[in-house]
Amino acid sequence: MSPSTILQIQLILGYLPWLLILGAYVLPRMKSLDHAQAQRAIATLHSFRFFGLVFIVPGVVGPDLPTGFAASAAYGDFATGLLAMLALMSFRVRPLFWFFVAVFNLVGAADLLTNYYHGVQFGLPERAGQLAAAYWIPILYVPALMITHVLAFYLLVRSLRGRGHSETAHTTARAVAS
Secondary structure, eight states: OOHHHHHHHHHHHTHHHHHHHIIIIIHHHHHTSOHHHHHHHHHHHHGGGGGGGGGGOBTTBOTTSOHHHHHHHHHHHHHHHHHHHHHHHTTTSHHHHHHHHHHHHHHHHHHHHHHHHHHHHTTTGGGGGGGGGGTHIIIIIHHHHHHHHHHHHHHHHHHHHHHHHHHHHHHHHHHHHO
8 A cells, every 4th residue: 555545544544533432431521511621621632732833843754744734734733722721721711711712623623624635735645754753643633633623613502502592591581570
């Protein structure tokens, strides 16, 4: 098999174990947490995304790693990691916390989708060896990040729907009491 085919298979199969872990361990635990605590756990994982700067460190990645891919992946991850840290630091100030949760998830998901696009655009599968020591990031780490972004969006929507229902219930109860 060619290195390109191996990378593509690994990119796809990288999602399966994380989805199994999510179903068996993460979702049952998340159901016992309130929405803020669940988002806090997700933000904690994403706060390590400063690690993506490795894509621009000579000697860690190969010299022929496409610059358009490497720079975008590095700085997108770095920005997402900083936003996740800001979410964690603002946990006690809930409006600010929720703002940073929404922003880091939007920026982070857009970053990962952009990196997939740039990987194809710049021929990353054909140059998979240029990832060198960073090869494991798109195979093992990125699927967990993307899955947790989807989970975070799901929880955000569910939280907003819950607020809408409770506000409707309070309004209805007040109207009935009047």
